[in-house]
Amino acid sequence: MDNVAAAPLLPEVREAMLPYLGQIFGNPQSLHNWGDGAREALEGAREQVAALIGGASEEIVFTSSGTEANNMAVKGIARARSEKGKHIIVSAIEHFSVFNSARTMQREGFEISLAPVDSTGTVIPAELLKLVRPDTVLISVMHASGEVGTIQPLAEIAAGLPKDGPVLHTDAVASAGNIPVDVKKLGVQALSMAGNQFNGPRGSAALWIKRGVRILPLLDGGIQEGGRRPGTEDVPAIAGLGKAAEIAKRDLEVRMERLSGLRDMLIEGVLGEVEHSVLTGHPVNRLPGYASFCLRFIEGEAILMLLNSHGIAAASGSACTSRALKASHVLLAMGINHELAQGSVLFTLGPNNDAEDVKYVLENLPKVVDRLRQMSPLYSKYLKEQKG
Amino acid sequence: MPVYSEKVMQHFMNPHNVGEIEDADGVGEIGNPVCGDMMTFYIKVKDNRIEDVKYKTFGCGAAIAVSSMVSDLVKGKTLEEALTVTPSMVAKELEGLPKNKLHCSNLGAQALHKAIKNYAIKNKIDIPGLTDKEEPEEDEHACET
Numbered sequence: 001m002d003n004v005a006a007a008p009l010l011p012e013v014r015e016a017m018l019p020y021l022g023q024i025f026g027n028p029q030s031l032h033n034w035g036d037g038a039r040e041a042l043e044g045a046r047e048q049v050a051a052l053i054g055g056a057s058e059e060i061v062f063t064s065s066g067t068e069a070n071n072m073a074v075k076g077i078a079r080a081r082s083e084k085g086k087h088i089i090v091s092a093i094e095h096f097s098v099f100n101s102a103r104t105m106q107r108e109g110f111e112i113s114l115a116p117v118d119s120t121g122t123v124i125p126a127e128l129l130k131l132v133r134p135d136t137v138l139i140s141v142m143h144a145s146g147e148v149g150t151i152q153p154l155a156e157i158a159a160g161l162p163k164d165g166p167v168l169h170t171d172a173v174a175s176a177g178n179i180p181v182d183v184k185k186l187g188v189q190a191l192s193m194a195g196n197q198f199n200g201p202r203g204s205a206a207l208w209i210k211r212g213v214r215i216l217p218l219l220d221g222g223i224q225e226g227g228r229r230p231g232t233e234d235v236p237a238i239a240g241l242g243k244a245a246e247i248a249k250r251d252l253e254v255r256m257e258r259l260s261g262l263r264d265m266l267i268e269g270v271l272g273e274v275e276h277s278v279l280t281g282h283p284v285n286r287l288p289g290y291a292s293f294c295l296r297f298i299e300g301e302a303i304l305m306l307l308n309s310h311g312i313a314a315a316s317g318s319a320c321t322s323r324a325l326k327a328s329h330v331l332l333a334m335g336i337n338h339e340l341a342q343g344s345v346l347f348t349l350g351p352n353n354d355a356e357d358v359k360y361v362l363e364n365l366p367k368v369v370d371r372l373r374q375m376s377p378l379y380s381k382y383l384k385e386q387k388g
Numbered sequence: 389m390p391v392y393s394e395k396v397m398q399h400f401m402n403p404h405n406v407g408e409i410e411d412a413d414g415v416g417e418i419g420n421p422v423c424g425d426m427m428t429f430y431i432k433v434k435d436n437r438i439e440d441v442k443y444k445t446f447g448c449g450a451a452i453a454v455s456s457m458v459s460d461l462v463k464g465k466t467l468e469e470a471l472t473v474t475p476s477m478v479a480k481e482l483e484g485l486p487k488n489k490l491h492c493s494n495l496g497a498q499a500l501h502k503a504i505k506n507y508a509i510k511n512k513i514d515i516p517g518l519t520d521k522e523e524p525e526e527d528e529h530a531c532e533t
């Protein structure tokens with residue numbers, strides 16, 4: 001149940017990619033016939049991706065990853081608009097690809113402001129809007145958190161922005177293909193998405209940039225993607241992305257309903273059966289497949305290892321789990337303390353999970369938790385305090 | 389998840405000597421400055437020997453394996469012998485630890501030393517090797533909060 005880390009490739013997507021790994025190996029930029037098939041694939045995929053998010057196909061730029069799309073949006077838009085001003089606002093729970101891009105811009109002379117979130121991981125629009133200045137050129141707020149699943153009030157933020165003011169970019173990597181995403185309804189001018197978050201191939205992603213919004217390329221090169229993203233196109237990956245986008249759009253409602261049902265079953269089960277557990281993220285405005293918790297008195301890596309021994313894959317934002325040994329900045333920004341953040345565990349459900357899987361987790365998680373609590377000094381302290 | 393040695397996995401899946409000693413002769417509690425975790429060691433001493441040792445650990449898989457290994461290494465040993473247990477020794481006995489998990493082995497050795505020190509103070513005795521062993525070994529990680 002760690003679909004966010006590696007969602008399985010759909011068989012139909014694989015089928016759509018195969019021709020471009022075989023007979024149709026042409027370069028879309030070639031003028032001869034061999035290039036035609038590849039060119040068609042590219043333009044077909046562009047339409048499929050644009051349709052998924054309600055944009056126009058010529059506004060889509062293919063990239064190699066959500067990380068690249070975010071880098072391109074933050075750096076490319078900030079640099080293109082630097083004459084207008086040098087102030088950027090990002091939310092406190094952004095992905096590192098946005099955060100660190102903002103940091104890079106800081107080294108290039110920009111000022112960065114962090115917009116706070118409340119305890120549900122929701123950006124507070126009024127607080128963000130207070131940070132807007134005449135020289136603010138870019139605001140980046142993710143559409144939904146890949147860590148706690150909270151969906152952000154982007155439309156509300158967009159509505160409060162001055163006309164012809166800052167460009168609003170959203171990192172929709174966790175949401176696109178999983179919940180309805182419509183760039184017009186959201187009111188954004190740039191949006192990042194990635195295929196591997198909705199059962200498309202890795203290495204396939206896109207940035208949507210509204211017509212008229214200026215952006216500088218990250219790389220200098222040729223004319224591919226209108227010069228905005230030079231480099232020979234990865235046609236098989238892009239064809240797969242297009243197919244995955246088409247399927248995601250087609251199946252969105254059914255999938256959402258199914259996954260939300262499983263998610264709610266898991267959330268209710270965990271909160272009901274595991275004492276001292278809290279749900280992280282928003283109780284209602286959350287991604288369909290996301291069930292995230294903090295379990296008190298125990299540590300996430302140990303939880304994951306024991307779950308793994310029962311054949312259950314999950315993720316955690318605990319300090320011990322992270323390579324840098326730092327607790328998740330998302331959890332901390334939500335006001336969760338270091339000790340509670342240690343007990344973070346995240347289940348992400350996907351197309352291959354069913355009610356049996358959820359039941360299996362609900363059978364085993366309490367045992368795992370109990371076992372670790374039996375050896376936790378914090379838990380025994382707590383029990384002693386309870387006794388008085 | 390980090391790749392742990394088989395030894396670490398064995399101790400993690402089946403930790404030895406977990407628990408508390410109600411009437412312990414020495415108790416040592418230590419918090420991990422790196423990731424905020426915690427370990428408590430309890431010892432029962434008889435004739436200068438660690439007759440029984442137990443612990444509780446709030447931490448990662450490595451920390452749990454470390455505490456189990458430390459308890460194995462010192463059970464039945466004299467206090468002087470127990471004080472010679474170092475984090476690197478523990479890591480070696482566990483067939484190595486991933487680099488960013490070495491600090492978890494400090495946790496184990498330090499908590500044990502603290503328990504022995506606690507015993508020494510309570511009984512007003514001097515144990516050779518105690519004072520110079522009590523300082524934590526150099527930690528590779530800066531403490532970031």
Ligand code: FES
Pocket residue numbers: 319320321325420423424425446447448449450451489492
């Ligand atoms: S106790 Fe936190 S990394 Fe080992």
